[in-house]
Amino acid sequence: MAPRKQQEIFDATLWMVAEKGYDGLTVEGVAERSGVNKTTIYRWWPSKAALLGAALVESDVLGFETPDTGSFRGDLVALVEQIVRLLTEPPGSDIAVTALAAAVRHPELDARRFFADRFARERVIFERAARRGELSASADPLLIVDLLAGAVWIRAVFRGLPLPEGYAEKAVSVLLDGL
Template sequence: MDQSADPGAIGRPRRAEEIFAAALGLLATEGYEGLTMESVALHAGVNKTTLYRWWKSKDEVLAAALAGSELLAFRVPDTGSLRGDLIETTRSIRDLLTDTSTAPIATAVLAASPRRPSLAAVGRMFFADRAAREHPIFQRAVERGELDAATDPRLVMDMLAGAIWFRLFLRAEPVEAADIDAAVDMVLGGVTP
């Protein structure tokens, strides 16, 4: 029996983290075109049949890796305030995009997505998963009276994440803690007096 799969496991094989690490590592080093089911199996040390038992294509493996890898794990902060939670979340985004172990993954997805609709779909699933995980931040803020219930959490996070992406990838400038604080304050307070 293939020891890399656990028939009693729900949702993923026993060696999922190795599979996810292989998929993400190959994406970062070989690009989307160089990522194959065969190369993932080889780098993860599992049989190719194990991959096909759980996922039908490299896009499915990649989607699972983006959502389920410990490397890209996302801890939802609970600082007691919307401002504090947004600052911590935005710092996590900055760290994801600048850490040497995760930045190449983000860059590879960003670079390949415009030419690869299937990869763009994987990216959308990843960000939809992140948005769902961030939702408690906004729900708690509404319950504390800090935020109008009609506020669109996705738009708030798009503005904050967009500021980080723009600064890092288009301007090629660092994002300091003070930059994050200022961006959060501007989103929360607006630009008019």
């Protein structure tokens, strides 16, 4: 399939999830919106869960740029700010929050792939910090990413609380400087 057509199918999938929720997402609806035959979509992705899982990783909409600010602290703050935007700024946040919550009950949706793909790019922050001597050899990058991303998820999604000015700096400071 042409990459541009594929991107249109992914866009239609993510738009439909943001609008109608996971239960409202249908391959028929995606086919209609993207002008692609339903059977063509099924040939590439065997279920709506598989389609949404692929769209999450491959669409430009939730694109992730590895921050490169020149310091470990700056990179982590920029990382948290990206996660805050991902989980609080529509329409991206409607897509991300709905799809990730749905993945809990629909393993075919494969949120693991989304997280693994992101982590492959987040990891670069830690490799650079280690080369600059800003990170001890015993530091666990996956744990650090999970602490920061998890705090944003709990506060923004589960508690429904706003993320105050300076939140990213404060969260990163707890990790870098200790309590």
